[in-house]
Amino acid sequence: MKRARFLAAVVPSLLVAALGGVAATAPASAAPASAAPLPKPKHEVPHCVTDEGDLNVLYHVKERLIGPAACRETYAKEKWVRIVPGWSTALSGEGAVYPDGYTPSRPDPIDDFNSKFVSATYILDRGTPQEKTFTYKKKQILRTGLTGPDGLPYSVAISPPFKAPELGTHTTTVLFTLSAEHCDGFGTVVDENCLPGGTFPYTGDAPFTVVPKPDN
Template sequence: MNRPRLFAATVPALLAAALCAAPAASASGTAAPAARPHVPHCVASDGFDFNKVFHVKERIIAPPATCRVAIAKEPWVRAVLGWSTQTAEKAVYPAGYTPLRRAPIEDFNAKFVSATYVHDIGTPQEQTFTFDKKRVLRTGLTDLDGFPQSVPVSPPLKALSVGQHTSTVFITLSAEHCDGFTTDRAASCLPAGTIQFSDDTPFEVQPRPRDTKHPDRRPD
């Protein structure tokens, strides 16, 4: 995976934080629990399997065009491209910048406060959910070029209505962070505060497939 493009420098304070939990799975009324339906994995063109790497059993909405479908009444997870940094030994920084941690990736991790997920931004249906670092930040990863990487991955999010939606991700940092790749502040640094970390990713919520055991049942 590659570093994300940032589509905004800073943004004003977002809506109040809210938490959402996935519904508990129910067992069948007879001997054994009903089998869970197969959930297609989100796999990028380079073979990166988001579900496998992040140990996610729900459908994932992510940058690859093949990962843009959720199912009605089923929770889903939002993933983005990760943030990569130079190694500690080769890191360089703009003049006047002093990292909080020697390794740039550890500096990013230390300054990462939270991630905010906005559904249908700018519409009457807009919803905002914020989760702290412990719930979202996946660390100890490397990107395709072998650089250290961290990735914010949401907890399971509540199902949305059938139809077209967008998902936008913001992150909040406690202080300025520089990735160690260049001495160009504009190219290598993120400002303190809340910044947009993804584009307004479009996706579709589709009706649940017809239950083959109950052919007269209409799709949800």
């Protein structure tokens, strides 16, 4: 299977807003008013930042992202989102190269992939008594119309939020289901350039750890 990769783009820095107020002058005879407690800042989970950028910002995800090697930890009692490497293809059908006998269903390779993508299945703790399986259709998870820094189109599956399991180490595995074989237009080697029809593992068993949520 072709090596898919996590893709990012240059994203503007986020602006941070500050709270302000106007102090009122109390009469000299009045006792000093006690200061109202400041609102506790809303906790924000750490972002998934790789060499290619901040994936939370890129994909507008507020929950913890689990997927890349640098992003394999989440807090207890919080929700997390599984992200997998995006699937990129040749820019267009013009000049695309395919294995012998393969005919795409759409002129452009990325449209061919999107049209054949059916669903993704997420397996938590595969092969253990705690195994749980969740399947989501294309319209629920597949983000399309994306372009990487190299100018190539890609699509990426981003899960809905999951509840964190109990403290400790767990695994998460992602399967894709395609309606038919898809090839990316980059070459003629089926094992490197194509995804099979049906259901198949898109990732291995990626370990991640659930840790106690910090007090502050």
